Amino acid sequence: MTEADFLAALRALPLHPGAGGLADDVAGLAGLTITTDTIVESVHFLSDDSPEDIAWKLVAVNLSDLAAKGAVPQAVLLNYPCGDDEWDRAFLKGFGEALTTYDCKLLGGDTVSLPVRALRVLSLTAIGSDAGPVARSGAKAGDGLWATGTIGDAGAGLKIASGIEGPADLLAAYRRPTPLIAEGRTLAPLVHAMMDVSDGLLIDAQRMADASGLAVSIDIAEIPLSDSYRTYVGDDRWARIEAATAGDDYQLLFAAPADFAPPVPVTRVGSFAEGSGLTLADNGQSIDLPCQLGFQH
Amino acid sequence: MTEADFLAALRALPLHPGAGGLADDVAGLAGLTITTDTIVESVHFLSDDSPEDIAWKLVAVNLSDLAAKGAVPQAVLLNYPCGDDEWDRAFLKGFGEALTTYDCKLLGGDTVSLPVRALRVLSLTAIGSDAGPVARSGAKAGDGLWATGTIGDAGAGLKIASGIEGPADLLAAYRRPTPLIAEGRTLAPLVHAMMDVSDGLLIDAQRMADASGLAVSIDIAEIPLSDSYRTYVGDDRWARIEAATAGDDYQLLFAAPADFAPPVPVTRVGSFAEGSGLTLADNGQSIDLPCQLGFQH
Numbered sequence: 001m002t003e004a005d006f007l008a009a010l011r012a013l014p015l016h017p018g019a020g021g022l023a024d025d026v027a028g029l030a031g032l033t034i035t036t037d038t039i040v041e042s043v044h045f046l047s048d049d050s051p052e053d054i055a056w057k058l059v060a061v062n063l064s065d066l067a068a069k070g071a072v073p074q075a076v077l078l079n080y081p082c083g084d085d086e087w088d089r090a091f092l093k094g095f096g097e098a099l100t101t102y103d104c105k106l107l108g109g110d111t112v113s114l115p116v117r118a119l120r121v122l123s124l125t126a127i128g129s130d131a132g133p134v135a136r137s138g139a140k141a142g143d144g145l146w147a148t149g150t151i152g153d154a155g156a157g158l159k160i161a162s163g164i165e166g167p168a169d170l171l172a173a174y175r176r177p178t179p180l181i182a183e184g185r186t187l188a189p190l191v192h193a194m195m196d197v198s199d200g201l202l203i204d205a206q207r208m209a210d211a212s213g214l215a216v217s218i219d220i221a222e223i224p225l226s227d228s229y230r231t232y233v234g235d236d237r238w239a240r241i242e243a244a245t246a247g248d249d250y251q252l253l254f255a256a257p258a259d260f261a262p263p264v265p266v267t268r269v270g271s272f273a274e275g276s277g278l279t280l281a282d283n284g285q286s287i288d289l290p291c292q293l294g295f296q297h
Numbered sequence: 298m299t300e301a302d303f304l305a306a307l308r309a310l311p312l313h314p315g316a317g318g319l320a321d322d323v324a325g326l327a328g329l330t331i332t333t334d335t336i337v338e339s340v341h342f343l344s345d346d347s348p349e350d351i352a353w354k355l356v357a358v359n360l361s362d363l364a365a366k367g368a369v370p371q372a373v374l375l376n377y378p379c380g381d382d383e384w385d386r387a388f389l390k391g392f393g394e395a396l397t398t399y400d401c402k403l404l405g406g407d408t409v410s411l412p413v414r415a416l417r418v419l420s421l422t423a424i425g426s427d428a429g430p431v432a433r434s435g436a437k438a439g440d441g442l443w444a445t446g447t448i449g450d451a452g453a454g455l456k457i458a459s460g461i462e463g464p465a466d467l468l469a470a471y472r473r474p475t476p477l478i479a480e481g482r483t484l485a486p487l488v489h490a491m492m493d494v495s496d497g498l499l500i501d502a503q504r505m506a507d508a509s510g511l512a513v514s515i516d517i518a519e520i521p522l523s524d525s526y527r528t529y530v531g532d533d534r535w536a537r538i539e540a541a542t543a544g545d546d547y548q549l550l551f552a553a554p555a556d557f558a559p560p561v562p563v564t565r566v567g568s569f570a571e572g573s574g575l576t577l578a579d580n581g582q583s584i585d586l587p588c589q590l591g592f593q594h
Contacts, residue, residue, distance in 0.1 A: 001380075001385040002379065003410070006389075006408050007408065010375075010389070012393075013389070013393045013396055014396055014401075014403065015403050016402035016403060018404055019402070022405065022406075026405070027372075027404045027405035029329070029404060029424060030328060030329055031327060032326070032327055034405060036374045036376060036406060036422060038378075038409045039409075040378070040415075042412050043409060074313070074326075075313040075315070075326060077331065082298050082299065082300050085298050088298040088303055088306075089298070092310070095310065096309075100311060104311075105312055105313035105316070106316060106319070107316050107326060107331065108319065108324035108331060108332070109307070109319075109333060110333050110334050110420070111300045111303050111304065112337050112340060112418075113300070113337075114337060114416070115339050115340060115416060118415070118418075119412060119415045121411075121415075123407070123420045125333060125374060125422045127326060
């Protein structure tokens with residue numbers, strides 16, 4: 001089954017009220033915000049990525065989901081396949097660094113042994129403070145669509161990690177994503193809907209619009225690109241579509257009134273309207289959607 | 298690294314107070330009891346086990362950890378690798394059955410796609426009510442060691458699942474373990490220490506003794522065997538050692554005063570004393586420990 005079909009089937013099971021219909025990246029229970037993410041070797045990370053970076057990423061992608069709800073991370077549970085000594089030690093180093101950096105404590109977990117040559121599958125469950133009602137479904141017609149930071153850097157970094165030479169800061173964006181916890185806390189009380197950009201700006205914007213029962217339009221000319229990205233990949237339409245469909249940004253994407261005065265640096269990249277679906281423009285001129293809106297995994 | 302080494306290394310990281318030093322199968326947070334377990338194809342289940350049974354088992358092994366603390370299951374998060382349509386549908390059927398049977402709701406999760414021919418790795422995080430202080434470390438010198446139900450049935454069932462003919466009830470014990478939620482709730486306020494038997498009676502009893510800073514002795518003649526087990530495997534010393542070192546029982550193992558009056562059917566299989574380590578007897582006669590005390594995974 002595809003993930004979408006499987007998710008639809010899960011919705012027919014007895015759901016907890018805090019599951020929010022499985023429509024968001026987090027759940028709520030007993031005043032806590034809870035999320036869980038799994039990363040798979042050769043799907044979400046490369047076999048020769050460093051274990052330190054993989055550990056960092058596992059923590060970061062989970063904390064990013066909490067950040068997108070304005071929740072403060074408290075604790076994590078780790079599901080880990082023990083194996084190679086050197087790999088495990090390096091993983092622990094990166095894992096400890098990430099926990100310390102984000103002041104997050106280890107609460108529990110489970111270790112298993114994997115058969116020889118099995119692909120590594122790692123899960124983390126992260127628990128944060130109560131997040132309040134910043135669902136991805138709260139966008140209103142007339143809202144602007146806004147993003148923090150720059151888009152596409154990690155996607156370019158993945159190419160560099162795969163062996164093509166390129167700038168260190170793009171590689172770092174792929175290897176060491178930053179969960180925007182402080183930004184999330186600041187934005188959460190002010191916005192109508194928020195989520196992190198994990199699979200690509202276009203696909204995630206479309207998900208927010210779908211969840212909100214609205215249409216969303218994005219002008220790719222407005223998408224914030226880093227100087228390194230412009231130099232390494234370019235600044236033409238192709239490069240901008242490439243940035244907007246690459247995963248692993250972990251920027252915050254949110255809906256807020258068109259006259260919203262942002263308390264942190266953000267860029268308005270589009271707007272919501274009555275209707276449904278995603279439409280694209282380049283400098284005001286309508287353009288076709290790419291075949292792939294983002295990373296499907 | 299071995300699981301023990303990895304766990305020791307994890308203890309050097311910033312731990313949450315609710316982690317209890319990672320010495321138990323559950324953690325406590327905000328009045329909740331939390332546990333997580335991962336099962337791996339060809340380690341914890343056979344590739345040709347039915348997906349319904351695998352789903353059931355994934356839920357049951359997690360709820361068994363909650364049961365062993367007297368916690369009532371509330372909600373679960375599922376980490377699931379989507380793939381083959383038929384497998385996924387069958388899994389969902391068994392997953393739904395288990396949730397409904399134990400009145401437990403789906404709170405969230407994450408689905409991923411696995412590369413072709415990758416082994417399935419499934420995780421579940423289960424959250425239950427506050428459990429109180431029934432750690433595995435609370436046994437006192439002079440306590441008896443007690444177990445619910447019968448021991449070894451699932452281990453015999455694994456052989457049957459692997460292709461050797463045998464009784465259906467033993468096969469069912471392997472395929473559809475029962476988390477003893479009601480028994481756990483009844484026993485929790487009355488006992489000094491409790492855990493579930495997941496890796497084998499001997500290894501789990503030794504873990505309880507180690508956590509409690511005590512020695513434990515078990516008389517294998519006292520180990521409760523089912524009629525089916527006696528008929529299928531036998532009732533001699535070898536069969537009793539086999540039962541006591543097989544995993545997947547999910548019976549409750551607890552420490553309580555020698556004159557404890559059990560409110561549910563249980564069997565006294567041993568006793569705790571000052572000192573350390575596990576010793577075995579057969580009808581009062583000291584016998585050697587087997588090389589393997591249980592399932593190491």
